[in-house]
Amino acid sequence: MPKKTKDVFKPKRNNRFSRLRGMKDVLFDEYKYWDLIIRKASDLADFYGFQRMEVPILEKLNLYERSTGRDTDIVSKEMYSFIDKSGDKIALRPEATPGIARAYIEHGLFNKPQPVKTFWLGPLFRHEKPQSGRSRQHSQFNFDIYGEDSPVADAQLILIAYNFYKELQIGVQVQINSIGCKECRDEYIQKLTDFYKERGKRSKLCVDCKKRFLKNPLRLLDCKEKDCIEVREEAPQIVDSLCDACREHFIKVLEYLDELDVPYNLNPFLVRGLDYYNRTVFEIIPFEEEAEDENIFLRQSSLGGGGRYDGLIEILGGRPTPACGFGLGIERTILKIKEKNIPLNKEEKNFIFLAQLGDQARRKMFILFEEMRRSGYQVRQAFTKDSLKAQLEESNRIGAKYSLILGQKELLDGTIIVRDMESGTQEVIDYKKIYSDIDKRLEAGKEEKN
RNA sequence: GUGGCUAUAGUUCAACGGUUAGAACAUCGGCUUGUGGUGCCGAUGAUGAGGGUUCGAUUCCCUCUAGCCACCCCA
Numbered sequence: 001m002p003k004k005t006k007d008v009f010k011p012k013r014n015n016r017f018s019r020l021r022g023m024k025d026v027l028f029d030e031y032k033y034w035d036l037i038i039r040k041a042s043d044l045a046d047f048y049g050f051q052r053m054e055v056p057i058l059e060k061l062n063l064y065e066r067s068t069g070r071d072t073d074i075v076s077k078e079m080y081s082f083i084d085k086s087g088d089k090i091a092l093r094p095e096a097t098p099g100i101a102r103a104y105i106e107h108g109l110f111n112k113p114q115p116v117k118t119f120w121l122g123p124l125f126r127h128e129k130p131q132s133g134r135s136r137q138h139s140q141f142n143f144d145i146y147g148e149d150s151p152v153a154d155a156q157l158i159l160i161a162y163n164f165y166k167e168l169q170i171g172v173q174v175q176i177n178s179i180g181c182k183e184c185r186d187e188y189i190q191k192l193t194d195f196y197k198e199r200g201k202r203s204k205l206c207v208d209c210k211k212r213f214l215k216n217p218l219r220l221l222d223c224k225e226k227d228c229i230e231v232r233e234e235a236p237q238i239v240d241s242l243c244d245a246c247r248e249h250f251i252k253v254l255e256y257l258d259e260l261d262v263p264y265n266l267n268p269f270l271v272r273g274l275d276y277y278n279r280t281v282f283e284i285i286p287f288e289e290e291a292e293d294e295n296i297f298l299r300q301s302s303l304g305g306g307g308r309y310d311g312l313i314e315i316l317g318g319r320p321t322p323a324c325g326f327g328l329g330i331e332r333t334i335l336k337i338k339e340k341n342i343p344l345n346k347e348e349k350n351f352i353f354l355a356q357l358g359d360q361a362r363r364k365m366f367i368l369f370e371e372m373r374r375s376g377y378q379v380r381q382a383f384t385k386d387s388l389k390a391q392l393e394e395s396n397r398i399g400a401k402y403s404l405i406l407g408q409k410e411l412l413d414g415t416i417i418v419r420d421m422e423s424g425t426q427e428v429i430d431y432k433k434i435y436s437d438i439d440k441r442l443e444a445g446k447e448e449k450n
Numbered sequence: 451g452u453g454g455c456u457a458u459a460g461u462u463c464a465a466c467g468g469u470u471a472g473a474a475c476a477u478c479g480g481c482u483u484g485u486g487g488u489g490c491c492g493a494u495g496a497u498g499a500g501g502g503u504u505c506g507a508u509u510c511c512c513u514c515u516a517g518c519c520a521c522c523c524c525a
Binding site: 134140408 | 451452482483484485486487498515516517518519520521522523524525
């Protein structure tokens with residue numbers, strides 16, 4: 001080890017190479033949570049027949065303008081967009097669905113047996129003001145079903161999202177609504193604007209809502225201002241305006257959820273912010289039954305959401321294809337896991353630590369390590385360390401079950417020391433009997449457990 | 451994007467405007483040059499950046515940066 005001198009480079013925090021705002025490093029301990037989520041999501045994907053795919057992080061800007069919607073906040077205010085060296089307008093994906101839909105069209109996935117069910121997981125970018133549970137790069141995983149208009153698809157997706165949290169022991173509730181199809185929604189918007197035009201109701205609205213009235217009246221429904229909520233009470237509800245087909249679709253989705261005991265809350269004010277949604281829309285919010293202040297969960301940001309987007313593929317130039325899907329926020333889920341102290345049930349492995357003293361012993365152990373690894377043992381080592389003390393510290397740190405210690409003396413005698421790390425007892429055995437001895441010990445350990 | 455709060459070792463915290471900015475945990479080393487998980491001793495290591503006020507600033511003021519909270523929006 002070189003001695004430290006005062007000339008040694010000292011990294012400083014917040015220096016000119018520091019992280020970009022709203023970006024996060026995921027270090028070792030944190031990654032355990034990612035692991036858990038990725039595993040759980042992959043298992044569900046497997047089980048329900050969704051196949052993993054990935055699409056580029058960069059796409060053409062117009063993909064999002066046309067699908068997500070030029071006027072949505074995500075596209076108009078929060079997107080990382082730029083012109084690249086060839087002069088193309090590019091964007092870092094702010095959400096996943098458009099890219100996946102684009103891939104569906106581009107690779108002719110409509111020629112595969114339908115429905116095509118995709119599982120996607122990756123980072124998204126939105127230039128927002130960061131706070132906890134909201135950074136400029138975050139990750140989601142999405143489940144999408146293309147080429148299926150049956151309400152079973154909607155219900156199954158909701159079920160999967162619900163199961164995901166249930167199995168993680170996180171209490172959630174499904175907020176659900178139907179925003180109909182283009183026809184019945186337009187009719188409803190007409191009714192809604194007519195309602196707001198009555199006797200100076202508009203004057204009671206907040207500044208934002210006055211704008212919403214003109215630009216996107218549906219959004220009047222999810223304003224949180226007190227006065228706006230008051231006016232809203234009497235407003236017509238979209239479920240009453242659904243056309244027969246849309247109503248029937250929605251009812252069937254709810255019936256499936258009822259039969260599966262998925263708790264949901266019919267929320268007539270749920271309107272999702274992206275242009276391409278139709279019919280079923282839903283959001284997954286944290287929910288504690290014992291919560292005294294119901295504002296606690298109302299205020300909390302949602303863990304994920306989704307819905308149907310039957311028109312999207314056509315908008316992007318594909319043949320008309322019904323589709324639906326959802327996305328769940330990985331970081332927000334991790335926040336919940338930590339908040340609720342949900343244990344990461346780590347696999348119990350019987351680590352065997354190989355410790356050595358002296359160059360010759362090190363060489364021998366170096367080879368033994370490879371041998372044991374190939375034979376399927378969970379071997380661990382710290383061959384860069386010289387002192388036995390440091391090696392046993394490491395062995396202890398990783399929770400090894402046994403340490404095999406080889407020094408000069410053992411080398412000469414053709415023996416090796418087996419140390420039981422829990423009890424601290426150790427035994428000198430014939431070097432040749434390593435495998436049989438370890439096997440015997442592990443077998444005994446197994447029986448003791450049963 | 452709007453408003454507010456905050457910023458000290460790797461981490462969690464301390465320091466009436468006044469000596470050398472303290473501690474715990476973590477890290478490394480030693481006690482024990484062949485023995486970890488509990489002990490003892492020691493070492494490394496910080497005032498986010500830049501200005502200003504002052505004899506003197508971690509402390510007061512300004513700007514920037516970052517984080518947090520609320521809103522907006524959303525995952």
